[in-house]
Each structure stands twice: as structure tokens, then as C-alpha cells.
Amino acid sequence: MQIQISKRMSKPDFQGEFVDAMLKAATAPDLISFGGGLPNPISFPVEDIEAAVNKVLQENGVQALQYSSTAGYGPLRSFIAKRYARFGVTLSADDIIITNGSQQALDMLSAVLVDPGDEVLVERPSYLAALQTFHLYDPEVLTVGLTESGADCDELEELLKHHSPKFFYAIPNFQNPTGLTYSKEVRERVATLVASTNMLMVEDNPYGELRFRGEGGESFGRYLGEQCCMLGTFSKTVSPGMRIGWIACPNRALMEKLLGYKQVMDLHTNIFCQMVLAQYLQDNDLDAHMTKIKNLYQHQADVMMDCIARYMPEGVRYTKPEGGMFIWATMPDGLSAVEVQNEAVKRGVLVTAGDPFYEKDRGVATMRLNYSNCTDEKIEQGIQILAQVIRDLLQARQG
Template identity: 50%
Template sequence: MNELFSNRISGVPPSFIREILKVAVDPSIISFAGGLPNRDLFPVDALQKATNDIFNEDGKDILQYSSTEGYLPLREMIAADYKAKGLDINIDEILITNGSQQGLDLLGKVLLNEGDQVIIEEPGYLGAIQAFEVYAAEFNSVPVNQDGMDINALQETLQSSNAKLMYTVPNFQNPSGISYTNENRRAVAQCLSKTNTLLIEDNPYGDLRFSGEEKQSFKELLPEQTILLGSFSKTVVPSFRLGWIVAPKPLMEKLIIAKQAGDLHSNYFCQRVLHRFLQDNDLPAHIEKIIAVYGQQKLVMENAIKRCFPKQVTYINPEGGMFLWVTLPESLSAMEVFDKAIAEKVAFVPGDPFYVSKRGLHTLRLNFSSVDPDIIEQGIARLGKVLHKALDK
């Protein structure tokens, strides 16, 4: 049957993280591999009440087809939230999507031809790499550090390429957890302002800040070239698969056509439930609960790493989000350590899949948001044992 598959899909590997999660399904394995929100923080009762209320008040209409753009009152709420953060976003610039992942797919479908160049962070979000690989993009990776994107490397890349898109997660980046400083954001915007490259600012974790100060959006610094992606998956629930994309009108017209061809519209019933939940509940207060829990879980993991890992192992301390990024001594391959860790019943994501060309790397990602503190300590102790043993050889 292989001869029937398109060239486009034949060259795209499965998600490495999804494959790891299959391994980690064993209940005896402590998994730091997923990027999962904490299920104990899902607002179950409030969502159940919202569901009952809209069924009682509007039962027939909520089960009907709807507009491609998405439920208007929900888009109005998103626009109002942006306005509160200092960004003037028109409702017509907002398209409700099946998570921000569909936003990436729609952008690839609308903008990328085979061989078109995309600038991506190194390390970069695996979901974006996979989404753009489907459209046979050529990647130009630019390293990120504690301050954000390497500006010299970005300048060189822009001079030597003709990139249509640049993809960024500037707040608590996945996988590294770093956040671009305001100075770095201004420098990035200055570099791109001299080009026709569109910048994608994906911000699924931006509200999950437990230290530091809010940073400027690229939409403020580079308004005509910035596309925004957002999601309710990390702040409400992931199973609704509701996110959004903000794009200028000419691009939005094409995105709507592409979405109509793909699924007509995102789940209207879930949009109505979500809107009612947001209308009747204090979302900022709910997010504060999430922040308090994640901040504590991060601290537990950080302290456990200090106690249990070899001194040669370093990590990035994030100001928010869901991940810790760990660097091993160069003598250790994270992929080889992964196999040994599974034998000790603990899982993580090796750094390799977050790079578009490098392999055999000595970095790894740990998720702290979906694991209880006592389990975090047990898992880090197991992983520390594996690392000490590997270094002692």
C-alpha cells in the first residue's frame, strides 16, 4: 500500500512524544514525558453546571451547525482579554480553531509551498516542526538561550534565506522553558521589520506565570507581521480542543477557506459550554489556582534535582509554564539514558526530537505540571540513580 501514500505524508515521522506516551502508559512508570495539565485542577463542577444551563436554555440551537469563524460572544471575550493586556484586536481578526495546533496546520496549508523556508527555534516545539513538515517546509533553526533568540544567528539566517514564516513560543518556551526578554523581543522585531517574514507568536503558556514580570507581545512590536496563536487547553481543559488564531484580514480570508475545507467549524457545542463557563466564573481566579500548584510542583522538582542529580547536570529555571529543560554532560546521550530510565520505571523526553537536524544530544525535557509532588520526588530520585550510574561507568 505504500505506493498509494502522498509524498507529503510519507516523509513525516510520527510524533516522538506520542510514541513515548505509549511506553509510559504502564502505571508503574513515573512519567515526566507528557505536556499534560494537572487533571485535578479541571473545573469539573463549573463546566457541568455550564453544560446543564445551556441545555436548559438553548438545547436545540447548541446542537446545530455554526459559522466557520466561531461563536461570536466567545471571540468577543478573547478580544476583550487582549484589550485588557494592551492589544487592540478586532473580532474579525479572530478565528476559533481546534486547539492552536490546527492554527499551525492552517498556516502551513495557506502559506507554504514545498521547499519554502521556515525559521524555527532551536530547540523548538515538536508540534510545529511536525505541522510544517507535512507541507515539506525547509527549516532554518536559530538557537535560543536564557535571553531569547540568538540575534546574531537570526540576522545571518535572514540574510541567507527567504523565510516566509518564523515560529516562536516567547513565553515559557516548549521545550526549554525560557522566556524572551523585552530587549530580545525588540531586537527580534527590528530584524524582522526589514523583511516580509511573518512571525508566529504561539502563547499557550503565557498566563501560567509564577515569577518575573509580564513581557511585551510581538503584536505590539511588529503589528503588521505578527500572527497570534492562543489556547484554552492549559487554562481550562484540553479535551475541548479549543484555541484561536489572530491574523490580519487578507490572511484571515484564506485561513477561513482552508478551515471550511477541513472541518467547517470547530466544535460548536464545546464553544458554547466554554463561553458559558467563562461568563459565569472568574477565570483569573481559576488561573491563580493553577499557578500556585504549578509553582509548587516546579519548586519540588527543582529541589529534588539539586539533591539527586549529579553536579555536572544543569537545568533552566523557568518563570512559568510546565517544563524544566535539563542539560547532561556531553558524554551522555539523552536517548541512551532514556532506555536506561525506562528500565528504572521513569520516563522523560530526550532532546533530539526538538531539533530539526541534530541527533545524539545531551538535553532532555521534564514535565512537572501533571505529577503530584511526592511522585515528582520519587521519579527524580529514580532518574538521578540512572544518571549517577551512567556517569560512573
């Protein structure tokens, strides 16, 4: 018997070979890894979560172990809605759907909005797993470039003259992979351009709470109201393992469709985890917890930037993030990042070449460096090795 797989899952995996290579490399022992995107485990509030688990089971055990509603646990939805005030948006609990991580939100929006052949718009480069999700729905993926201060507005304006994407998927704060953040001016101009179309703005903001320097970060929801869906997650603030994210969707008609789809997918997100998280948030000060994480990441980012400045050969450019978990480095003379990645892994350092974050470009000279999950010593050692790899490859080219 031969199992008949659907056409959708029979397509060659979009970027599958890159992800395979990354995962294989990541399992090598003793590797210094700048390749992933993991929060630093020393930030996980294990004891406070244990206390929350006990309290939920003692006080509301039956509710926590029973089926629940698709939209999610009320107190958690309220907490999330209120917190949007700091990003300049007024929301109520009714605007929030709790999802299984923001990754599920990406699939829900694609399922509800995209028919085969529809245009969708993403940043260039963009979050790899978002690209993979969108590809399952057979869209035409359009891209708009990024500058130091966010989306290239002139390119966006020109593109919108000729195309009608269903949505613009953007990560405006400390973007994955580049670490770049939209300035206020760019936010305003992008919002004005989006407002002149029927396209939905999909703002993915997993890193917005991780600002360790500077200010800003207003949500597009502030400018666009119902024309904006805001995705969020507790993965980078409390725990990725709990798999709790959300969609904030002020548009009721869209909300109904998203709920309908989620109901079919999984009925609801794990209610036990939702209640434990809500209890944790009630009994602890999330801001104080965030201050600890931000201090940690600021230190790690500074160590990495300092080492890059000290050890990298001339011509290596890099972003200087004010938050989040990533630095985006560009090699001199168009040196291929895949070549650097392959050689670096042989010498014990894992980086992620830029290629899989692009819809089309290959052989790019950019790579992503993650600093959140390494000690100072490993960062210094890893950057020294990486610098030597780049020097050697540049020299091999000349010789």
C-alpha cells in the same frame, strides 16, 4: 488491491520513531512520568463546566446543536480579543478565528503560507508537533538557537541576511520544550529584525497565562501589528479535551485565506463546546481559576527544581522557569539523553530526550522534564532515580 497513498503521507514520519517510543513507554503502568505535557487534572473545573452545559442546553440548545459559522462563536471571540489587552495588544472579535486547538492553527498557517521548498524558521529546539506539521508541507526548515533570554538575535540577524523564510514560528513564553522566556530586550530586537523583512511572525503562546513568577510577556502583536499572527488555546487554562484554540490575525487578507482553508477542513469548530466554554467564562472568574493553577504549578516547579539541586550529580544544568510546565535539563559531558531516557524507563521514570525537538541534531545531551502532572512524592522519587541513572551512565563511561 493496493491503496495508493499520497507522497506526502508516504514519507517516513518526521520524528515518528521518537513519538512511538514515547507513547509506548507512556502506557507502562506505575511509571513516574515527567515525559508528557498534560495539565494537572485537579485543575479541571468539572462542576462549573457541568453547570455551563446545562445552561447552554436549556437557554440556547437549538443554536448549540446546529451548524455554525467558520470563524467561531461571537461571544467567545470577543472574550479572547479583550484578554489580549493584558499582553499589550488591542484586538477585536473580528481578528479571531476559533480553531480545534492551536494544533489546528499550525496546520492552517502552513497550508495557507507554505509551498514545497519554501523556507520557514523555528527555534532550536522547538515544539515537536509543530515541526511534524510543518514537515507535511515540504519546507526547508531553518533554525535559530535559544539563549537564556530568548532567540539568539545575532544568529537571527545573520540568518536573515541570507534567507527569506515565510514565517518565524516562536514560543516566547515558557517555551515547549525548554521552559525559556524571551526578555523584553530580545522581544524588541527580534521584532525589529522581523519588521525589516516580509516574514510573518507566528507567536504560539499556550503557556503565557501560566506565569507564576516575575513579569513580562508582551505579545509580538504589540510590536508587529499585522505582521504577527498570535496562536492561543484554552488547553492549559480550562481543558485540553474541549479542543478550543484560536488564531488572532489582524491581517485581513491572511484572515480570509485562513477562513477559506478552515471551511474546507471542518466547516467550523464544535459549536456546542464553544458555547459551553463561553458560558463557563461568563459565569466564572477565569483569573481566580488561573491563580489556583499557577499556585499549583509554582509549587510543583519549585519541588522539582529543589530535588534537581539536591540529588542530581554535579554538572547537570537546568532552566529555572517562571511559568509553564517544563524544565529543560542538560547532562554533563555530553551524555546522550536518549541513553538516559532508555535506562530511566527501565527503572520506572519517563522523561523526554531532547532529540525529537531538534530539526537535525541527534544524540543531544538535553531532556525535557514536565512537572505539572505529578505529586510532590513522585517528583522526589523520580528525580532521585533519574539522578542515579545519570550517575551510573557517567560512571559506566569512565569505567
